[in-house]
Amino acid sequence: MGIEQNVQTVKDFFAAMGDSDRERLLALTADDIEWIIPGKDWPLAGTHRGHGGLADLLQRASEDMETTTMEFHEYVAQGDRVLVVGFAEGKIKATNKAWKDDWVFAITIRDGKVTNIREYVDTQALAQASKEDAGHRS
Numbered sequence: 130m131g132i133e134q135n136v137q138t139v140k141d142f143f144a145a146m147g148d149s150d151r152e153r154l155l156a157l158t159a160d161d162i163e164w165i166i167p168g169k170d171w172p173l174a175g176t177h178r179g180h181g182g183l184a185d186l187l188q189r190a191s192e193d194m195e196t197t198t199m200e201f202h203e204y205v206a207q208g209d210r211v212l213v214v215g216f217a218e219g220k221i222k223a224t225n226k227a228w229k230d231d232w233v234f235a236i237t238i239r240d241g242k243v244t245n246i247r248e249y250v251d252t253q254a255l256a257q258a259s260k261e262d263a264g265h266r267s
Contacts (some may be wrong), residue, residue, distance in 0.1 A: 134241065135206055135252045139236050142236075157243055158183060158242055163168055163246070167249075170256035200215050209239060210237055211236045215231075221255075221259050223258070228255055229254060230251045232250045
């Protein structure tokens with residue numbers, strides 16, 4: 130696969146996520162996909178593996194977070210890697226706290242499928258938005 134095809138695969142992947150098109154999403158990902166989200170103190174952090182891990186991650190994300198803005202600013206590609214630079218904002222449902230996040234996704238493509246995603250996100254902003262205020266529980 131060429132660089133342009135890899136970028137298109139990534140664009141198609143995010144479009145499928147945005148459309149909640151699970152069938153298309155799975156068709157665009159390798160069976161052994163690995164999605165790494167760094168950080169702690171917020172529910173989505175960790176390493177998510179395989180189609181089952183991907184489905185669990187997306188389910189948890191839809192239950193825990195509301196994303197109101199998702200912007201894709203730039204795609205930088207070389208070989209089998211595509212870096213996507215963007216911005217997102219929304220709120221954590223449990224705390225009703227807003228978050229803003231400038232992010233980079235480093236994505237590896239193999240044989241036309243997404244095989245690895247590593248997010249570089251503002252983990253502190255997300256952890257702070259996930260934290261209950263002292264003495265208050267929603």
